[in-house]
Amino acid sequence: MQITFVASGLHALSTMPTPGPGNDGLRPGLSADQVSPGFLGFVMTAFMVIAVVMLMVSMTRRIRRVRYEAQFSEQDAPALPPQTGTTGVEETPGSADVPPGENNFRA
Numbered sequence: 001m002q003i004t005f006v007a008s009g010l011h012a013l014s015t016m017p018t019p020g021p022g023n024d025g026l027r028p029g030l031s032a033d034q035v036s037p038g039f040l041g042f043v044m045t046a047f048m049v050i051a052v053v054m055l056m057v058s059m060t061r062r063i064r065r066v067r068y069e070a071q072f073s074e075q076d077a078p079a080l081p082p083q084t085g086t087t088g089v090e091e092t093p094g095s096a097d098v099p100p101g102e103n104n105f106r107a
Contacts, residue, residue, distance in 0.1 A: 026035065037045075 026032065
């Protein structure tokens, strides 16, 4: 039953004429300048514009907030003297007794 339905659908699709390059896929009586995206095209374009504007406003707010917080934290933080002799790499507890090339995990 299902195979017959699929076969009849394929036969119907294969016998349908396809638009050729001569008529540009338009219905008879229409020219290319008479076709527009319509109301749905307008709504989708307006939605995209509104979404982009909202994202830009949100991003600007977040960037300003981060800059303000960074500026505020720089003013409140006391100037720390530079430390000499540090490599900038934090050692994990117990990493000094592990030979190089071996993992630091213990079972």
